[in-house]
Amino acid sequence: MKRWMKWLAAVIIAFSLVLPDFAKAATFAETEEVFRHVLESHLSKPQESQLVQGALQHIRDMAEKEKNMRLAVRAQDDTLADLRTRIQEWKRLGGWDDSVINGWAIEGMLASLDDPHTTFFTEQDLLFFQSSVENQFVGFGFRLRIQEGSFIIREIVPESPASASPLQRGDRIVEVDGESLADKTLEEAYLYLRGEEGSESLLKVYRPSEDRYLEVKLQRALMTLPEAVGEMFDRGGIGYIRLETFGSDAVYQMQDALNAFSKSGTPLTGLVLDVRDNGGGYLSAARDIAGLFMEEGILMYTTNRNGVEVETWVRNGRDIGVPVRILVNGGSASASELLSGALRDHGIAELVGTTTYGKGSAQQVLLLSGGDALKLTLNEYFTPKRTVVNHVGLKPDLMVEDDGAQVVAALRSLGIRSWEISDRDGDTVINGIPFPTVHPVFREGVDGLEVRAAVLAELIGAADIGLLEYVRLAPYLEANPSLQLQNKNGEITLSYTSK
Structure with missing residues (x-):
């Protein structure tokens, strides 16, 4: 049974939502709480005047937008007391209730940080956020x-x-x-x-x-969708796990997938872990999942606003014992980057795909007295080799743009030399596993059947065609006897065995 509220006390690394609406009444007490939390703890060390001016300027802008009312923001308003006074004054002038004007004040304070991951949550927003992490x-x-x-x-x-x-x-x-x-x-x-x-x-x-x-x-x-799903490729003893989010069940579902591989009767020789478009989740989930790959080691370094560095360790884990490839792209963020960077730095995995999102910051969710919450950026994190992630992302070991070609490249790097590739119900099926790709492998061209150029290039090592979208398949079938086109139960399948 999930412990739904346990995560509130833990530092999380999550793909954040910027939520500007304030559905529940927010009193000045919450505005003051947000002010003090941000002033005292936010990674950027904001000044009091920055937060006050941000709040007042946003209230001014919203007042002009909502009621065409022009409010003057004084440069000397730079303390919490000034903010309280101005909010009370403008509330009377505009006739707004507490929830509206205090909501604008909080929104303005947070906007002044230029940090989309520090977010105010109403109670309803909090439920949305939690549900998204839990998939x-x-x-x-x-x-x-x-x-x-x-x-x-x-x-x-x-x-x-x-x-x-x-x-x-x-x-x-x-x-x-x-x-x-x-x-x-x-x-x-x-x-x-x-x-x-x-x-x-x-x-x-x-x-x-x-x-x-x-x-x-x-x-x-x-x-409600699974957080992790695994299956075996048809050839070579390679396992595949798709990790959708780092929720409270992710490590258990990962463990179930790995256990299923060991019971399959086929010895596991390698693993493809897919975190493409995985926006993150809980730090504890990333640490626990790392423990399925390594016995012990540093997961990350974090630094706070004062430059104090803390090590986070993985302990009492187990060595996965096989080479790992992690599929990443621009949607792989936060906890996905944390896990990927750690496993690569420890020599366990190589990354395949495109550069990741670049969210190398950690947040904590703080409950406010009115029942709402603040997700606040407290730390920046670095990989075990102190690689910077924030605003940079992780560059893959094998840079591959196309979705299907990324899978082919990962399997090839794990020693796979025999292939069957087809399209089925809108998916690209590679050695028995369907992958949701934007572009199909095959299409009918003016001069006959065409194949996705990036997939073919990765398959047969024809780098010269890799920049094209599709190429006519017939010339490559004639030139390469190991490349064969078959029709299996009405499904076109491209088979290939390399030397």
Whole structure:
């Protein structure tokens, strides 16, 4: 049984949501609590005047927006007492209630930090946040990735509202209820997509394959998905585990997957761990999962605002005993980066994919007296070899852009030389395991069947075609007898055995 509130007392490393609405009444007592927590503990060491001016300027801006009211912010207002006085004065002038004007004050203080991971949570926001880390969420049933500024559907959850709609993998979400997602971060996009169970939104999407826009109305539903899922590739004794989040059940589900490998009858010779688009979760989960790969060692170094360094160790773990490849991309953030960096620095794993998100900071969730909460950045973390992660990310050992090619590259680096690759129900199937990819492996071209160039390049080592999107398959079949095209039960399969 999950201990739902245990995490509140622990430092967490999480993919953060910037949540600007304040649904519950917030008194000045909470504003003062937020002020003192941030002033005394935030990693950036903000000045009192910075927080006060940030709060007042934001109230001024919102007053002008909401009521066309012009409020003057005085430069000499730089203390908490000044903030309290001005809030009381402006509240009377504008006729706002406590929840509105104090909400604006808190929002302005936090905005002055330029730290999207320090966040005020109402009680409802807190439940949303916790549910997202536990992979339980209310939503439409698709997973997104951000690519060149576009929000692309990378996976549609079975038996979800999205699966019963016209949406397809590869569609780009352009607007939500008329609000454009242009220039938004992934965190900001989730703000527009979240909502209560049963609520509806109108999505405008662009479908590149058909060069057209379409509108889809969807209703949100409650879904709970596994945090970790594992299976064996058909060839070579390689295990695969997809880790979706670092929630309270992640380590147990990881352990179950590893136990299933050992009971399969096929000796495990290598492991592919997939943390692509995994935005993070609890520090304790990352530490416990690291203990499934290593007996003992430093997980990370953290420094606080005063430069005090603390070591976090993994102890009483076990050596996984096989080479590991970790699939990463720009959506791999925070706890994903922490685990990946630690396993690489200890020589356990190599990273395959693209540069990670770059969130190398740790937060603590603090309960406020009114029942709301503050998620506050306290530390910056570094890998065991003191690699900087924050705002930089981790560069993979094998840089591979294409989703399917990343899997091929990881398996090749683990010694796999025999392949079967196909498309099935919108997935790319590689040696028996389906992967949700934005682009299919095969498509019909003007001159016959074409294959995804990046996948073929990684498969046969043809680096010269790696920058193309698709290439005609026939010439490569003629030139390479080990490359064969088969039709298995109506499914086109590309087989290859390298020397």
